[in-house]
Amino acid sequence: MDAEDAFQKGLLSLLLNIETGKYQYQPGTRVTTVVFEYCKRVWLTELKSARLRMRGAMPDVVDTADSADILEDLERLDVVKTVRSSLEQLKDDCRQLIEWFYVDELSLREIAERLGMKESSARSKRYSCAEKLKSFYEQAAHKQGL
Incomplete structure (x- = not known):
């Protein structure tokens, strides 16, 4: 307290x-x-x-090393918040695909089966969604000075 x-x-x-x-x-x-x-x-x-x-x-x-560690943790927390807000800006299908691929670590073949498309189409969609996420993140990070 x-x-x-x-x-x-x-x-x-x-x-x-x-x-x-x-x-x-x-x-x-x-x-x-x-x-x-x-x-x-x-x-x-x-x-x-x-x-x-x-x-x-x-x-x-x-101990100033502890201070540096805390600062790094705070900065890391800012990055995580920015990524989360960027994910929220994605459309539902893109957000789901990104989560399946990066969080759940599903293969593109498994994702394609779930979405009812070819693996090459899932690969293209993943790339497109990742680029959108990157764009949203860069905009937010620029605004926040990260």
Whole structure:
């Protein structure tokens, strides 16, 4: 619960700094990095506070490798969300074909049988659907700065 509180306080601090003009967005800066840094500062302040001092000693050094891992996880989560939203933009038949091929790992022969078409037609349709998905992903990623 303390981590959740620190996260909320960090977001609030960021929003207040944006509103007051203390924080100015700089192109090329990832929002996840900024949010993480604000939350990390709040968390470290909480650890130093008297309220938590009795629970354990404050470490002398903060492991920055953990910070990098968390940032990578947040960025990976952004990519997954973007892929999911891109999949939702596909028509049902394309989304189903992509899921069968990439998630369920069905062969093109099995997919063709399910769709009642030739294997070469299923291959062409899979390529077309994958290109549409790629296009949707690139548009969304560009908007989000991924």
